[in-house]
Amino acid sequence: MIEVKSLVKKFGSTVALDGISFTIGGGSVFGLVGSNGAGKSTLLRSLAGIYRPENGEILVDGQAPFENSAVKSRLFFISDYPYFFQQASMKEMADFYSKTYTSWDAQRYQELCSLFPLDTNARIINMSKGMQRQVALINALSVRPSYLLLDEIFDGLDPVMRQLLKKLVSSEVSERGMSAVIASHNLRELEDLCDHVGLMHKGGVIFEQELDTLKLGIHRVQAVFKPVPAQDAFQGLDIIKQDSRGSLLNLVIRGQREEILEKLNALNPVFIELLPLTLEEVFISEMEVAGYDIENILK
Structure with a gap:
């Protein structure tokens, strides 16, 4: 389990993380989203033990990761620009990690190499961005970490490789109980x-929630009324956003599906439909409710 408690990280006078708190359970995949400069990368580096917090604490299975080799041996962090030794080949990096991590699994390494179309003797510096990420992933999963921290890992991967990545991470979570934290x-x-x-903005966490619960608690509604009811007819509904095009109303409503339908059907709509929201639509709605300017969010 990862516990983040009132975490503060500063760079000079700039506050990168401003008292954030949340918990990441074992055997789960935790997604971090937010605008550029929200603090996602700083948080991942703090979780990996690269940065020392100014205030608050991070506990990985009850221990702080900073300058703690025992904790770091159970973590693997892939930054947005994966690091490799200058002029090193994929095989040479594998040799390094096999000597660094006692959990290195040589058989798993060979299995992963067979899945990714890479030349293990080629210099990594000459590879594309997507190929370099594949090299980092092979090394990371061969270490068999308890916690895998990934920063913008999908960047540069083609659709086939993205699907393979998701399949591999999911299998590690389900079969070994690994936890993954992915900023994207x-x-x-x-x-x-x-x-x-978890949605981050300006160094803080606006909310952190189970994805299914989050998506089930907010709905997009399309309804046609003739005539359109007066605004006070919708009292009792937690309407986050509303717009209309003639007799067609588009509503984003927070609440239980059955209760929403019951109240709207009582207004005798000609047509009504509840549509699933995408994760992006949910986050934009939550940002608007929180009073933030969403123009530069999630770009």
């Missing part, structure tokens, strides 16, 4: 993979 702007990919999500 690609909400569509996170929606397929994560069971918990």
